[in-house]
Amino acid sequence: MSQEQRTLHGHPFFHDLEPRHLALVAGCAHEVSFSAGDYLAREGHPADHFFLLLSGGVRMETSAPPLGVLGILSAGAGEVLGFNWIYPPYKWSFDYRATVDTRAFQMDGRCLRGEFAQDHELGYQLMTRFSAVLGRNLDATHLQILELIHEHGTR
Amino acid sequence: MIREHQHFFLAGEELPRLVEAVAAHGYRIAAHKLVDGNPVLSRIADAGDMPRGLVDARGPGTYEVRHAGGGAWFGITLGQDSWKRVLLPPDEELLAFSRQGKGFAVEPRSGQPGAPWAFVGMRPCDVAALARLDQVLLGGPYPDASYARRRPGLLVVAVECSAPGGTCFCAAAGAGPGLDDGYDLALNEVEGEGRHFFTVRPGSSRGREIIAGLDLGAASVEQAGLAREAVESARIAMAAKPGIAGLAPVLSAAHDHPHWQEVALRCLACGNCTMVCPTCFCHDLADSETLDGLHASRRRRWSSCFMEEFSYIHGGCIRSSVAARYRQWCSHKLAHWVKQFGVLGCVGCGRCVSFCPVGIDIAEEANAIANNPNLPGSNVGGTK
Amino acid sequence: MVITKKRREIEGIHTFWLEPRDGGEFHFDPGQFNMLYVFGAGEVPISISGDPGKPGRLVHTVRAVGKATQRLCALKTGESLGVRGPFGSAWPMAQLEGKNIVFVTSGLGLAPLRPAVYWLLNHRQRYGKATLIYGARNPRRLLYVDELRKWRGRFDLRVELAVGSADPTWDGNIGVVTSLVSKTFVEPGNTVALICSSERMMRAMVEQLNQAGLNDGDIYLSLERSIKCGLGLCGHCQLGPTFICKDGPVYRYDQVKGLLAQREL
Numbered sequence: 001m002s003q004e005q006r007t008l009h010g011h012p013f014f015h016d017l018e019p020r021h022l023a024l025v026a027g028c029a030h031e032v033s034f035s036a037g038d039y040l041a042r043e044g045h046p047a048d049h050f051f052l053l054l055s056g057g058v059r060m061e062t063s064a065p066p067l068g069v070l071g072i073l074s075a076g077a078g079e080v081l082g083f084n085w086i087y088p089p090y091k092w093s094f095d096y097r098a099t100v101d102t103r104a105f106q107m108d109g110r111c112l113r114g115e116f117a118q119d120h121e122l123g124y125q126l127m128t129r130f131s132a133v134l135g136r137n138l139d140a141t142h143l144q145i146l147e148l149i150h151e152h153g154t155r
Numbered sequence: 156m157i158r159e160h161q162h163f164f165l166a167g168e169e170l171p172r173l174v175e176a177v178a179a180h181g182y183r184i185a186a187h188k189l190v191d192g193n194p195v196l197s198r199i200a201d202a203g204d205m206p207r208g209l210v211d212a213r214g215p216g217t218y219e220v221r222h223a224g225g226g227a228w229f230g231i232t233l234g235q236d237s238w239k240r241v242l243l244p245p246d247e248e249l250l251a252f253s254r255q256g257k258g259f260a261v262e263p264r265s266g267q268p269g270a271p272w273a274f275v276g277m278r279p280c281d282v283a284a285l286a287r288l289d290q291v292l293l294g295g296p297y298p299d300a301s302y303a304r305r306r307p308g309l310l311v312v313a314v315e316c317s318a319p320g321g322t323c324f325c326a327a328a329g330a331g332p333g334l335d336d337g338y339d340l341a342l343n344e345v346e347g348e349g350r351h352f353f354t355v356r357p358g359s360s361r362g363r364e365i366i367a368g369l370d371l372g373a374a375s376v377e378q379a380g381l382a383r384e385a386v387e388s389a390r391i392a393m394a395a396k397p398g399i400a401g402l403a404p405v406l407s408a409a410h411d412h413p414h415w416q417e418v419a420l421r422c423l424a425c426g427n428c429t430m431v432c433p434t435c436f437c438h439d440l441a442d443s444e445t446l447d448g449l450h451a452s453r454r455r456r457w458s459s460c461f462m463e464e465f466s467y468i469h470g471g472c473i474r475s476s477v478a479a480r481y482r483q484w485c486s487h488k489l490a491h492w493v494k495q496f497g498v499l500g501c502v503g504c505g506r507c508v509s510f511c512p513v514g515i516d517i518a519e520e521a522n523a524i525a526n527n528p529n530l531p532g533s534n535v536g537g538t539k
Numbered sequence: 540m541v542i543t544k545k546r547r548e549i550e551g552i553h554t555f556w557l558e559p560r561d562g563g564e565f566h567f568d569p570g571q572f573n574m575l576y577v578f579g580a581g582e583v584p585i586s587i588s589g590d591p592g593k594p595g596r597l598v599h600t601v602r603a604v605g606k607a608t609q610r611l612c613a614l615k616t617g618e619s620l621g622v623r624g625p626f627g628s629a630w631p632m633a634q635l636e637g638k639n640i641v642f643v644t645s646g647l648g649l650a651p652l653r654p655a656v657y658w659l660l661n662h663r664q665r666y667g668k669a670t671l672i673y674g675a676r677n678p679r680r681l682l683y684v685d686e687l688r689k690w691r692g693r694f695d696l697r698v699e700l701a702v703g704s705a706d707p708t709w710d711g712n713i714g715v716v717t718s719l720v721s722k723t724f725v726e727p728g729n730t731v732a733l734i735c736s737s738e739r740m741m742r743a744m745v746e747q748l749n750q751a752g753l754n755d756g757d758i759y760l761s762l763e764r765s766i767k768c769g770l771g772l773c774g775h776c777q778l779g780p781t782f783i784c785k786d787g788p789v790y791r792y793d794q795v796k797g798l799l800a801q802r803e804l
Contacts, residue, residue: 257618438767491779
């Protein structure tokens with residue numbers, strides 16, 4: 001197992017992935033680092049990758065006049081960021097910005113989609129993981145909406 | 156020497172003497188009095204105010220007073236009032252507040268305890284209901300002050316039942332038709348076939364004192380036997396009624412039972428059942444102030460779990476569907492009450508059945524669930 | 540009692556310091572509530588949110604939502620409030636000695652928990668690790684911010700905050716408080732959770748705590764229903780067989796789990 005594969009295997013998202021699949025995804029991964037304040041992705045830009053955070057912290061944010069720039073989700077080591085590479089039009093829906101110095105694997109979406117076409121089992125393994133992350137995010141979002149409704153005191 | 160449970164004989168026409176004796180011991184007398192043709196619990200001057208020769212005909216959603224002929228004093232089993240109307244009035248001022256500088260003073264009201272009450276003609280179900288209210292309102296660490304002022308002096312002149320009404324199920328509730336305790340005087344009225352008399356037995360020292368002043372003879376074995384047989388026949392008359400004891404486990408596990416929805420299709424959520432129920436104790440505390448802002452008042456008013464606002468907390472009401480409200484009431488009476496106080500919250504008086512505009516029968520509804528506990532759940536809620 | 544101090548916490552939420560007109564002390568257990576009376580407007584159940592170790596001053600944090608609480612929040616220093624209490628069950632602090640404690644709460648839910656935090660800090664050596672996980676809609680909606688800052692500076696209390704959204708000056712977590720549970724929480728072994736939030740949010744918190752390894756019997760929560768008398772006499776606060784005002788508001792989760800799973804109970 002290469003150093004890269006070991007690091008990937010250490011990330012919770014790929015934790016129990018089979019070695020042959022790990023080798024395939026490693027071929028689509030390269031490590032990147034960002035300084036505090038750097039953007040990992042910009043709203044509207046092509047989304048042909050996602051990030052597995054290894055250290056540091058990233059904030060999903062957007063400009064929402066007149067509220068200004070608003071952070072709406074934060075993520076740290078062990079988390080996965082970015083879903084827009086999965087579905088057309090393959091564009092980022094939000095900005096992602098490093099709040100501190102951050103290291104991550106950038107996973108090439110086109111490369112992965114190519115591997116999925118060859119190996120549906122790999123596609124299944126990854127999509128199952130992405131579905132779980134998306135589902136949890138969606139649950140959390142619905143709870144937040146509920147809190148807002150509570151605060152407003154009306155149904 | 157007068158012994159407890161000894162049966163005395165009182166001729167039918169001599170009831171006024173008993174009532175006079177009670178009054179002479181300093182009690183205010185409350186009994187049924189006809190108001191617009193209906194028996195209403197009222198303060199009476201003497202037995203002359205009591206209706207005679209009448210019976211109540213009761214069915215689901217119906218109540219009617221009829222002439223029976225004869226001179227029975229207690230032919231009417233129940234009216235719509237229960238005695239909680241006197242001990243826990245539907246609307247009473249509890250506290251008065253008045254401004255004093257930047258603060259205010261508080262003055263407890265309902266503080267003038269008049270003469271103690273004697274309840275004449277209480278039925279065994281209502282005697283049982285009194286014990287339930289005592290438990291709820293006096294049994295905890297914080298007794299209800301207003302109830303506690305009225306309750307202790309109360310003299311219970313009860314009448315055992317010989318002819319249950321059509322909606323009575325006290326036997327199923329273990330609350331009648333006879334009396335074991337909770338009374339100062341227990342009467343049995345035997346009337347018909349040329350006879351009219353009472354057997355009277357004291358259940359307390361106060362009861363014995365009153366009897367002592369009347370100089371009554373002992374009832375004969377035959378007279379006591381006739382009185383006992385009448386109570387037994389009442390028990391038999393109710394034997395076909397569905398049981399309500401022991402339903403706590405099944406009702407507690409039946410939150411989602413589709414039958415609650417079915418009842419909600421009929422239930423009007425009017426709250427009549429809770430108003431006439433002798434054990435329903437729920438109430439609101441309503442605060443108000445005078446326009447000049449100098450005086451304020453807190454009143455207690457009966458309230459009902461059938462009202463949507465009963466369960467209001469900021470943001471909304473907990474039990475917004477009628478199904479949930481009926482479930483609350485029925486489950487409280489027959490299940491939760493048992494966990495809270497160790498007894499059923501229902502005494503089987505049947506008032507809720509008679510005075511329900513659509514004749515919903517708590518025992519039948521509970522048994523509809525108990526007889527079919529495993530129907531697939533349909534969530535309570537959603538349908539108003 | 541007399542209002543001796545009043546502070547606006549955030550929009551619509553005020554904290555009141557009360558003292559008896561004739562002096563004296565007000566003792567209570569963390570988690571208990573009082574019935575607060577506003578002249579003519581009515582009585583409302585409000586959790587006590589002050590330090591149980593300082594019985595000279597009674598502290599309540601109140602949100603203006605109804606007639607009585609709006610009138611209450613309009614009262615000024617020097618004016619009077621009627622106080623009946625303390626009522627209800629408490630966070631079982633004595634029973635939890637030797638345990639790690641994690642507080643999980645959001646919004647105004649911190650108010651009923653704060654006395655338990657004070658208690659823990661007042662008797663710090665009796666408890667293991669302590670963590671406060673607290674969420675709000677945005678940084679301006681966090682209660683007791685000065686105190687949170689002080690607590691964050693302590694080495695013996697871990698404070699983790701989450702807000703739903705924030706401008707770039709906020710350097711903490713952004714997200715819902717429940718997701719912080721899985722991120723923060725590490726040692727289930729000897730840990731007990733005390734939680735207070737809206738009922739639905741508490742079910743989500745319990746789910747997260749369960750996933751983190753806590754059993755239902757290791758979780759305590761504070762419940763809310765309509766409370767009119769506080770004495771168990773008026774019937775409004777019943778949740779199945781329990782009276783929230785005297786059996787609650789604090790329950791061990793496994794005792795009420797079945798009840799909270801039911802709709803409109």
